Amino acid sequence: MTDFSVVGKPVLKVDSLSLACGSARYTADYEMRDPLYLAFAYSPVAHGDIVSLDDSEARGMEGVTDVFHAFNTETELFTTAGQGYPEPSPYDTRLFNKRVRYAGEIVAAVLAGTLSEARAAAAAVKVEYAPLPTLFDPEKAMDKDSPSLHGEDGAYAPLPVPFRAEENVAGEVLFSFGDMEKGFADADFIVDETYRTHYTAHCALEPHAASAFFDEKGRLVIVASTQVPFHARRTVSRVVGIPAHMIRVIKPRIGGGFGSKQEIILELYAALAAWKYKRNVKAEMSRSEVFTAARTRHPMRVRIKTGVKNDGSITALDMSDVMNTGAYGAHALTVLSNAGSKVLPMFNKIENMNFVGRAVYTNLPIGGAYRGYGATQGYFAFNQHMDGIARRLGVDFLDFVKKHHIREGETSEVFKAIGEGTEGVSQIIRSCKLSECIDKGAEAIGWSNLRGKKIANGPVVKGIGAAVSMQGSGIPQVDMASASMKMNDDGSFNLYVGATDIGTGSDTILSQIAAETLNVPLEMILILSSDTDLTPFDTGAYASSTTYVSGQAVLRCAEKVRSQILSVAEKMTGAAPESLVFKESRVVNTATGEETSFSDIACFAMYSHDQFQIQASASFTGSESPPPFMAQFAEVDVDTETGKVRVVKFVSVGDCGQPLNPKLVEGQIEGATMNGISYALTEQYIFNSKGKMTNNSFWDYKLFGTLDMPEMKTIVVDSDEPTGPYGAKSISEIGINGPAPAIANAIYDAVGVRIYDLPLTPEKVLKAIRARTDG
Amino acid sequence: MKGSFLVNGRTNEWTFEPDATLLDVLRANGHPEVHRGCDEGVCGSCSVLLEGKLVNSCQVFAASAMEKDILTVAGIGTIHEPHPIQTAFVESGAVQCGFCTPAAILATLALLRKNPNPTDEEIHSALDGNYCRCTGYVKIIEAVRLASRRMSSHD
Amino acid sequence: MSTVQWYFPDTLDEAISYLGREKTVPHGGGTSLIKSGIASLEGLVDLSRLGLDSLKMEKGILEAGAGMTFGGVAESLANLHPECILGKALGASASTPMRNRITLGGSASLFPLWSDLIGPMSVLHGVICTEGKNGGTYDLPSWLADRTLQKGSLITSLLFPDPVDWLSSYYRETRVGFDYPAFTVSILARKNNSTIDKVRIAVSGGLDRVRRLTELEERLTGADLSVLASLDIRKMASVEFGRKPAGSPEYLSEIAAVQVERGLKAVLTEEGKSR
């Protein structure tokens, strides 16, 4: 890394001072003239047909402009998932459905002069429902006598992917290789276990918001808290019926996303209302609305059956997943795919493998994209399962993983078998330092001193556990990013990217790549991102794609600019191209020592001779998706009298290729890790018997705060991904995969009980401890 | 109702509803640097200093804050002249999406004014009401330590 | 649109006269009024100018003004009497910014199920002093027993007759560090060598809101420390709970008893001291 000047350095995040000083603006901060406000009415029933809707009282209330609902606002079927086009998610919803499918579904939107007027009127919308039988248990979704949620409404999949509404199947992924029967027959023993993960929310601190206003030409400008501005424009245009050329979507600063804002929700209603009245409109969710009207992490049942020989080799592995997509199928197929495709290649030496995955509808909140995207759910099961097998074999879990995990130069059949819902893309792993990650982490956590020692302090027993995982870097042959760049007469560069910085630091990383390539200090790159009028296209901030895919687009764009600079310099100096080299903000003729500044070069091009502006654009689509790898370790204290689990220390060691900005890399790992720890221990949706979430507020949905922090250690190992920009792979998602299984494995290490379902609440742990001592 | 508010050293006459929170009134009157993350008193994104004390402005009736000294993050430093706590947050990598940052900086200020050399435990406790979903708090804690070192070596 | 009228009295008399008006109530920190909404109210009487925000210790009696915040009380006591259970409890409640707003008066008016004030009030034999319609002093049981006492009254201060020189332990059951407690355990004790002179134990958050474990207190009072080993403390500390997000009634009941036992051992024996 030593020969880089900007890349690999902990340069300051380019937007951070404005954020720290309060001058940066988020969606809800945009001031607009005389706006109208939107508020929503929600279904209290989990499944039912709207028999009648009486909005007369609401319409008569002070300040009310309009009430939108299924009886006055028809739209076609679509998906709220912000994905490529056509989307791999089924078209199964409308802006207002006449049949509601979960408690909390939007049934009406009220437009009024103030937010409180809109909210008051929303509460006055009277809806009569004819209740339908409900379906809350995903594992019963495919039963013959279960109600079919989408069987009658014409829901369909816009891509040729499995979709069977009658059976409540929103997506299906099947693949198999080898000979399962033989594989299991060859085994000395078979372990067959079922794990379950739970509903959770992203809890980005900024609630979803959208503001719509008109520019002086009458075009609709939507400022939105989105991870996918370009998909948002496309979907708004299609669903609301506004020509796309009349829409501009701007992404301002975003207060965190984690996948929640890869969904097009408020943008649609704000656009609908604004377009109809040609008035400015603001919409903002309250925290409780975010819990139920926005998206969640899909709960999953993961069954793994593994055939093992006494020598430790694995003869067959059969994974069968039932994923609960909730009332609608946003990201159903693709999250499900990832539970297989991001997990099963980990142990690539298994010759016989089978995967059956089904995403099913239930009358519960809607799943969506969430950091980890299915891998988190799969790895919770995978790591515990393998920990158990290693114990049964009498070998150390870490040695067991090292024996089986995929390595550089190797591939896995799974890459080819599963892509994002469709067939995948085969690839060879070019960088994998997982074994180093494991070794470094084991040392940092004190594995050999603590593992299996069950050190007790009164009723409190210590244990340690580990988990490994991999993710991807964008969706190969799907995700596309573009960048463009122009050179100014002072030698600075405007960089325009579609890539969407939602707090991740991509504006910084991409600026670093440009600065490195052009040999200028970071401040000479003036980045502007995510504005559908001003910047080129990018699929958006998801699938761990930005560094790898958008980064390559910037790299290529900057290289083109660089060669233009060189050719102008040639013309200016008459030097042979071989003798010209780049130094900081200038080109040097090695033959004569003559230096030409970038500013002079830009001015020459602009003002002097055969005038043109030095500028370029480039697009990139990955042909592969190099996975980052991570090993994570938890040291926990389990209170055997209360079941409380305290994470004392947590170590994450990652291989993300070359870290383009070490501080930002650590920040991504630390944030994902802490989210993962609180996902494992305290976060959960609690439903009543009617399927209504009862803890839809921070009062009872508990996130970790500063008082709950374990000692955290983050290590990034040396690695280099030859296909990545300056050797980089992704890092944003992977860190959330390990905490839950590492903690669960640590609990087992301490007290010898395996917890098969999340979250690992004290009551559950205590019950398991009791069952073991009693049994 | 009408009232005067002393925000960041400037007196303002504002009209507001009697049930409005201080957060509502600040945001409606040019202080969007105070963020709304939950409106329940839990996330702390709306924290300001009221008479020098850290409070969640969503849990304060605006009427009860009239005539009182209110400080937002915009009042302690600007992008051209940042406060040492602001630069410490930036340099430590404590700012990701930044939504929690203004409040965390004010929590730090309240702590360091009272206790210029806090222990780690005191830092964790002073920021116990300020959620951050992005950073895992690690670099926020580092930022507070850095600010503490810098500020105590200055005065 | 709210039409509530705000009053900012400078004297108690003025405040009380406002409180006599229709649907007019005191405003302490406002944290509960904001949560419950004030649409049905006509007047709010802000107490911040009444000077009810001081903490005094006279003749062994602690008097804390109703306008004091949890944070204010905790900070003062941490300096003056760090072992006092009231400071420990209030200092551990909610979060830093919330503690700077929640007042003693507002909390004593409500005593929510998750109150961090109620346990210390119970074991310290705290007294609620009020002015106005039902002006007087009330101990906790009588105050809790009669909700109508609150109508038209203004809590001016809380009195704690014998707050210091106790061995004390306070436990709050929370899911994360900043959480309201599912239950709390407050324990005070005095001992003379190996004899337990006095002990008071209260569990809050159960069906009884706050419950003194009198049977256990009686068995321990005057006994030798060795009694701790022979008594089935957990059985005697059993308190009934309703279902909470933190756990089932049975679970909460069980772990509350565990915490009572641990608290007692921590207070009375050397080995349990670490917490």
Ligand SMILES: Cc1cc2nc3c(=O)[nH]c(=O)nc-3n(C[C@H](O)[C@H](O)[C@H](O)COP(=O)(O)OP(=O)(O)OC[C@H]3O[C@@H](n4cnc5c(N)ncnc54)[C@H](O)[C@@H]3O)c2cc1C
């Ligand atoms: C996020 C959050 C977390 C919390 N966590 C905890 C916790 O962990 N532990 C805990 O104990 N509490 C906690 N609370 C506080 C608790 O729920 C109440 O909000 C608080 O006790 C109310 O106090 P206040 O001063 O804000 O009262 P206010 O809201 O001002 O008033 C509450 C009621 O008391 C009346 N009142 C106020 N002052 C007086 C007075 N002097 N005389 C007579 N009546 C009066 C008011 O008219 C009103 O009816 C928390 C609150 C929130 C919002």
Ligand code: FES
């Ligand atoms: S917005 Fe005030 S605490 Fe969350």
Ligand code: FES
């Ligand atoms: S930086 Fe995003 S919430 Fe803290």
